[in-house]
Amino acid sequence: xxxxxxxxxxxxxxxxxxxxxxxxxxxxxxxxxxxxxxxxxxxxxxxxxxxxxxxxxxxxxxxxxxxxxxxxxxxxxxxxxxxxxxxxxxxxxxxxxxxxxxxxxxxxxxxxxxxxxxxxxxxxxxxxxxxxxxxxxxxxxxxxxxxxxxxxxxxxxxxxxxxxxxxxxxxxxxxxxxxxxxxxxxxxxxxxxxxxxxxxxxxxxxxxxxxxxxxxxxxxxxxxxxxxxxxxxxxxxxxxxxxxxxxxxxxxxxxxxxxxxxxxxxxxxxxxxxxxxxxxxxxxxxxxxxxx
Amino acid sequence: xxxxxxxxxxxxxxxxxxxxxxxxxxxxxxxxxxxxxxxxxxxxxxxxxxxxxxxxxxxxxxxxxxxxxxxxxxxxxxxxxxxxxxxxxxxxxxxxxxxxxxxxxxxxxxxxxxxxxxxxxxxxxxxxxxxxxxxxxxxxxxxxxxxxxxxxxxxxxxxxxxxxxxxxxxxxxxxxxxxxxxxxxxxxxxxxxxxxxxxxxxxxxxxxxxxxxxxxxxxxxxxxxxxxxxxxxxxxxxxxxxxxxxxxxxxxxxxxxxxxxxxxxxxxxxxxxxxxxxxxxxxxxxxxxxxxxxxxxxxxxxxxxxxxxxxxxxx
Numbered sequence: 149x150x151x152x153x154x155x156x157x158x159x160x161x162x163x164x165x166x167x168x169x170x171x172x173x174x175x176x177x178x179x180x181x182x183x184x185x186x187x188x189x190x191x192x193x194x195x196x197x198x199x200x201x202x203x204x205x206x207x208x209x210x211x212x213x214x215x216x217x218x219x220x221x222x223x224x225x226x227x228x229x230x231x232x233x234x235x236x237x238x239x240x241x242x243x244x245x246x247x248x249x250x251x252x253x254x255x256x257x258x259x260x261x262x263x264x265x266x267x268x269x270x271x272x273x274x275x276x277x278x279x280x281x282x283x284x285x286x287x288x289x290x291x292x293x294x295x296x297x298x299x300x301x302x303x304x305x306x307x308x309x310x311x312x313x314x315x316x317x318x319x320x321x322x323x324x325x326x327x328x329x330x331x332x333x334x335x336x337x338x339x340x341x342x343x344x345x346x347x348x349x350x351x352x353x354x355x356x357x358x359x360x361x362x363x364x365x366x367x368x369x370x371x372x373x374x375x376x377x378x379x380x381x382x383x384x385x386x387x388x389x390x391x392x393x394x395x396x397x398x399x400x401x402x403x404x405x406x407x408x409x410x411x412x413x414x415x416x417x418x419x420x421x422x423x424x425x426x427x428x429x430x431x432x433x434x435x436x437x438x439x440x
Numbered sequence: 441x442x443x444x445x446x447x448x449x450x451x452x453x454x455x456x457x458x459x460x461x462x463x464x465x466x467x468x469x470x471x472x473x474x475x476x477x478x479x480x481x482x483x484x485x486x487x488x489x490x491x492x493x494x495x496x497x498x499x500x501x502x503x504x505x506x507x508x509x510x511x512x513x514x515x516x517x518x519x520x521x522x523x524x525x526x527x528x529x530x531x532x533x534x535x536x537x538x539x540x541x542x543x544x545x546x547x548x549x550x551x552x553x554x555x556x557x558x559x560x561x562x563x564x565x566x567x568x569x570x571x572x573x574x575x576x577x578x579x580x581x582x583x584x585x586x587x588x589x590x591x592x593x594x595x596x597x598x599x600x601x602x603x604x605x606x607x608x609x610x611x612x613x614x615x616x617x618x619x620x621x622x623x624x625x626x627x628x629x630x631x632x633x634x635x636x637x638x639x640x641x642x643x644x645x646x647x648x649x650x651x652x653x654x655x656x657x658x659x660x661x662x663x664x665x666x667x668x669x670x671x672x673x674x675x676x677x678x679x680x681x682x683x684x685x686x687x688x689x690x691x692x693x694x695x696x697x698x699x700x701x702x703x704x705x706x707x708x709x710x711x712x713x714x715x716x717x718x719x720x721x722x723x724x725x726x727x728x729x730x731x732x733x734x735x736x737x738x739x740x741x742x743x744x745x746x747x748x749x750x751x752x753x754x755x
Contacts, residue, residue, distance in 0.1 A: 309475055
């Protein structure tokens, strides 16, 4: 943690003020990072305590005894295996559909000529500004009318119908950066449009595919509102909905350590995905940020 | 001669044919999106506009009430009109959370953009909280901010400060949610800022340094103008996001205490899905939509005056 400015400012030389500024910089940023980590560490710690230690006025960072059996209880006594499996159904469908349908539409916008193209593209962009609450109630009425309430269809269908404006936007941005000669050369070789999409463009789009798969995984994994509105039967609950229900019950049964276990379980997959695809992730946020 | 003309005409027709086929393929490929747009966006929008003028409980046919819902929302007898209360709460939260969030994320991004060792590690540490699912986020903060057993009060106790009723004091509930939002979303905003900062060409700083600009002048005259598109983007994102707060209010405070966290979307949810007042819920949703549209357009208008886009010719 030593401030080392001399190496980076060889011409200016190392001045005392600069060393001081750097020391201050490291102190501030380290303190801030610690504060950012504390809530997660505290959650993990609470999840391993027994009830008596959870409700204690003394701050204990390392739980003694560490009860890993809390997790066992969460998965065995409570239906959390079920919740995780249910969530995965929706997650997998949304990841596949948004990448597939988003890239197909984006391919058309980026690489095909057609009258009315820019009109439709503006339409895609304009839906990004639309708050989901406006369509919330009518969608519910429609799904209710189709007898799809308390099924996963309302949570799955939107992904398959177009794959989302954000996905189309990001894919299109990437496809535009690829030279059009690729398509022309392939056409001369007798490739159909679908072959060009599948065999030439998509293999080049791996970074965008990874980015959007990661984002959609995390969105679908974390969503509470959709499942809350559409799912009624406990057997069908997703992890966020099951956790929300657990919180309401914990108030009566005072088993906060189990609630914390649930929180930890729901935090882990996004973290794993993040560490696996960190580079794509940062790129994706930057890309969406700059181009937005 | 004739042969060439025929050939040319043939080629033109061939090209036209290809163009037509390309257009057909275009519409096949965007077909699912267009279907989704009509069935899941445009249709529902119009239907929800219609519903906002009706009394509808899902089981009986919608009954036309004209401006009844809006009259109910706007002119509800006091003392407590949930609509005005929720609008006030949401606006207060937005004007509190968005500037605080933008400034603190910008500071973090600038610290991360400084030439420090272990930048990747720090960036990761700041970003990790943004990955917490909203439900887990709400649960862990309920626990930390619990006025009796929570960590926050334990810290205050240990340094001899009075304990706070973070979530149960009507005056403190919104600031507590702002704090929590800072933790939960700050990393995301900071990463967007960081990308913006890294796009500022270093020769501008060098030029400023040669001109004798101090660090504050460099920030004020180089950094901020250069990243103004990013600031603008985060501003829009922040406002839209904070007008749609739901999970924290739903799980942590249930709109309370004394309606202090009764956000608009929570109000929509309760009217529509608890009381089955779908007409009234649609009316609130449309008001929310118009507010967000207003903010977005206002910011687009403002951005033309103070946002600097590189390489863009003045119009």
